[in-house]
Amino acid sequence: MKLIGSTASPYVRKVRVVMAEKKLDYRFQEENVWSEETAISTANPLGKVPCLVMEGGEAVFDSRVIVEYLDTLSPVGKLIPGTGRERAEVKTWEALADGVLDAGVLARLEATWAGRQDGERSQAWMARQLGKVRAGLQAMSQGLGDKPYCSGIHLSLSDIAVGCALGWLEFRFPQIAWRTDHPNLARLMDKLMQRQSFIDTKPH
Incomplete structure (x- = not known):
């Protein structure tokens, strides 16, 4: 592949x-x-x-x-439950994390896309998208609570999706203080960054 x-x-x-x-x-x-x-x-x-x-x-x-x-190609490290509410929960976490990213990407494009002059960039649009990012972070933090992982007691796609979203925000929006505002997300991210899969794919 x-x-x-x-x-x-x-x-x-x-x-x-x-x-x-x-x-x-x-x-x-x-x-x-x-x-x-x-x-x-x-x-x-x-x-x-x-x-x-x-x-x-x-x-x-x-x-x-x-x-x-x-996830269907190998029985190793099953990341998405096959059916039921557990599956829906993991996919909803993924949708939340991707939604935070979608909003962040739109805000960044509005701020940096070379096809627009500075006077053509909409501050209101960027504020709207960053509002979605902050609301998404709040929902992630509430959903995680004091649990070791987002869904259940083992790593799942929920954690991978959230970790990738948090890592990108750290990379592209260092001014968003999500680590300070949501220490439980910071703990999760620190735990994920001990895994070789996250170490090897750090954005650059």
Whole structure:
């Protein structure tokens, strides 16, 4: 398998962490989708990463679809429950973490996209998106409480998704003091950063 992605993307990191935890072999192909020379559309018509290219050339895209597929490839380290409320809980955690990222990415693009002049950037839009980020962090903190992990007593996709979101905020929005505001999230992140899968995929 070949994974097309960027080392700065939190969605790509989520897939890479899952692959590492599942002990799956793959080749990583770095791709800058913002470059004029990018060829990502040959694999994903939406022009986005991550994109997983199978041995037969078929492409699977969207990080949620990819990690769901990857979890079925090996019984090692099951990350998503098969059915029921436990499955819904893990997928909801993933949706919350990805939603925080979606809002953060929109705010960052508004602030940095080269296609706009400074006078064209909407402060109100950025404030709205960062409000979603803060609300999402609050919901994560409340959901985690004093538990060792987001869902149950073992690592799951819930924790991977949350960890990738927190790591990206640390990378791109160091001014958001989520560690101070939510010490339980900081403890979870510190625990995740002891895992080789998180050490090896730190955004840069």
